[in-house]
Amino acid sequence: QVQLEESGGGLVQAGGSLRLSCAASGRTFSSYIMGWFRQAPGKEREFVARISAEGSIRYHADSVKGRFTVSRDNAKNTMYLQMNALKPEDTAVYYCAAQTSYSDNYYDPSVYDYWGQGTQVTVSS
DSSP states (O other): OOOEEEEOOEEEETTOOEEEEEEEOSSOGGGSEEEEEEEOTTSOOEEEEEEOTTSOOEEEOTTTTTTEEEEEEGGGTEEEEEEOSOOGGGOEEEEEEEESSOOSOTTOGGGOOEEOOOEEEEEEO
16 A cells, blocks of 8 residues: 655746655555646546656646656655646646556546545646
């Protein structure tokens, strides 16, 4: 089992940057595929990014491609989401998630087994 904790959220002006962190407990972090999702009020949880266990394969949603970058440091049991050129429509609660077995449907929240509590990101115009 793994516990996940996000940090780094906050209030930022449009065009600014934030870096989110997802710290994981346990010794098996390096074996998990990890993902970032976000959920805005009144909307469904939305895929943002996904990174393979060793960090070599990354996917980003079209809405964030070129602005956001997912990375991980397995020695620190931590995943990151660097967010640049933020827009008001990026405002949401951001969640990290761990996937214990491979699935092609990496954009589907239901294939992830563990979730953090979320961190709020608010982008003002």
